[in-house]
Amino acid sequence: MIWNEKYECMGREELEKLQLERLQRVISRVYNILPFYRERFQEKGVSPGDLKSLPDLAEFPFVSKSDLRQGYPFGFFAVPSREILEVHSSSGTTGKPVVDGYTRGDLEIWSEVMARALFCAGATKKDIIHNAYGYGLFTGGLGVHYGARRIGAKIIPVSGGQTRRQVMIMQDFGSTVLTCTPSYALHIAEVAEEMGVDLKSLSLKVGIFGAEAWSENMRREIEPRLGIDAVDIYGLTEVIGPGVAQECLKKKGLHIFEDHFLPEIINPETGEVLPPGEEGELIITTLTREALCLVRYRTGDITSITYEPCACGRTLARISKIKGRTDDMLIIRGVNLFPSQIENVLMRIDETEPHYQLVLERKKGLDELTVEVEARPGIFFDEVRKLEEIEKRIAREIEAELSLRVGVRLVEPRRIERSTGKAKRVIDKRQLK
Numbered sequence: 065m066i067w068n069e070k071y072e073c074m075g076r077e078e079l080e081k082l083q084l085e086r087l088q089r090v091i092s093r094v095y096n097i098l099p100f101y102r103e104r105f106q107e108k109g110v111s112p113g114d115l116k117s118l119p120d121l122a123e124f125p126f127v128s129k130s131d132l133r134q135g136y137p138f139g140f141f142a143v144p145s146r147e148i149l150e151v152h153s154s155s156g157t158t159g160k161p162v163v164d165g166y167t168r169g170d171l172e173i174w175s176e177v178m179a180r181a182l183f184c185a186g187a188t189k190k191d192i193i194h195n196a197y198g199y200g201l202f203t204g205g206l207g208v209h210y211g212a213r214r215i216g217a218k219i220i221p222v223s224g225g226q227t228r229r230q231v232m233i234m235q236d237f238g239s240t241v242l243t244c245t246p247s248y249a250l251h252i253a254e255v256a257e258e259m260g261v262d263l264k265s266l267s268l269k270v271g272i273f274g275a276e277a278w279s280e281n282m283r284r285e286i287e288p289r290l291g292i293d294a295v296d297i298y299g300l301t302e303v304i305g306p307g308v309a310q311e312c313l314k315k316k317g318l319h320i321f322e323d324h325f326l327p328e329i330i331n332p333e334t335g336e337v338l339p340p341g342e343e344g345e346l347i348i349t350t351l352t353r354e355a356l357c358l359v360r361y362r363t364g365d366i367t368s369i370t371y372e373p374c375a376c377g378r379t380l381a382r383i384s385k386i387k388g389r390t391d392d393m394l395i396i397r398g399v400n401l402f403p404s405q406i407e408n409v410l411m412r413i414d415e416t417e418p419h420y421q422l423v424l425e426r427k428k429g430l431d432e433l434t435v436e437v438e439a440r441p442g443i444f445f446d447e448v449r450k451l452e453e454i455e456k457r458i459a460r461e462i463e464a465e466l467s468l469r470v471g472v473r474l475v476e477p478r479r480i481e482r483s484t485g486k487a488k489r490v491i492d493k494r495q496l497k
């Protein structure tokens with residue numbers, strides 16, 4: 065099911081021609097309207113006339129989240145305030161949030177890319193979309209809402225929370241598509257089990273999960289438990305919200321809607337553009353946005369890109385599942401790793417539940433990581449020796465895969481806090497002096 069064949073299945077040459085035209089327009093626009101970009105371009109000795117081909121973009125400067133914060137809240141908008149019809153912002157756990165503003169045209173683009181995303185995941189107008197992403201300043205709720213409206217599906221704007229009620233609604237309203245974070249999907253599943261409701265016997269067929277990193281083995285955990293196909297959706301507030309990239313049912317990476325969002329992958333340390341297949345930081349340039357125009361925005365997200373055609377028929381490039389954010393990367397005794405890599409190992413262990421957190425502490429000047437993971441009910445009350453054996457085995461598996469020695473603590477079921485949105489995976493107790 066392809067929502068917009070013209071753009072999603074375009075030949076590479078034709079697509080690149082379109083991207084270049086749009087890119088030249090964006091570069092001139094930001095240069096003429098926003099002093100920030102003009103100054104940055106001048107510092108780097110480039111001007112709009114230098115952009116003659118797509119690879120020329122590599123000469124242009126990057127924009128970062130902290131740059132955007134300096135313009136907080138509306139300083140980066142390239143249109144007069146009266147043209148902004150809606151604003152959203154990120155949760156902003158550290159410092160000021162970043163704010164996105166949407167013109168009528170931007171809302172049109174958002175509906176379009178979200179319609180594509182839903183179709184890409186197999187949802188159609190026949191579906192009943194149970195939207196448990198939070199409604200509000202967070203883009204998840206309204207993003208899915210606009211896409212559902214565009215494809216003509218029935219939308220249940222349930223938002224996050226009140227999990228028992230979510231299960232009841234799924235049962236009574238016959239939800240066929242579930243949209244929420246992957247961690248919340250698991251929590252819904254566990255509450256359903258407690259209520260004696262078998263989600264597998266309901267009408268659910270697909271889950272569209274994103275807004276946080278989740279591993280391939282997490283998918284293997286979720287799918288049989290809910291009796292669905294679980295696919296990944298990616299996006300970020302600054303760029304538009306959800307709907308930047310979406311996995312199809314082939315589950316071989318996320319199609320990036322390249323006619324609107326131009327991707328590059330760079331080495332986060334040197335800024336050099338990397339070839340397809342190599343892992344690095346995703347950079348996005350918005351090609352059609354009106355209010356917030358980003359040129360070479362550093363998403364901080366680690367992935368790789370492929371231009372190989374997909375069996376689904378789309379010619380759009382695909383990014384691999386996001387491994388994590390550069391800011392969430394842990395550096396422990398010289399080893400770099402992302403929480404999702406530990407998750408991938410944990411999900412293979414039969415005796416544990418898929419709920420975990422990583423506790424970072426500093427002991428005698430050295431950083432130590434303890435993985436706290438819930439034991440399956442029943443196991444936790446086994447003899448201590450047996451629990452210790454399981455802990456040791458998990459530590460060995462993590463060391464074999466990630467070359468890092470960690471502590472492992474099995475905790476009782478339900479000990480780790482559940483989230484209705486993005487899960488908190490890392491508890492940093494280091495007192496940095």
Ligand code: DLL
Binds near residue numbers: 275
């Ligand atoms: O999380 C938008 C969104 C809503 C995406 C609903 C998907 C579904 P922010 O709150 O601004 O926006 O957070 C953006 O979340 O830079 C990534 O680090 C992370 N993220 C988003 N989607 C994924 C994903 C929304 N599928 C930040 N996998 C991004 C991994 C993701 N990380």
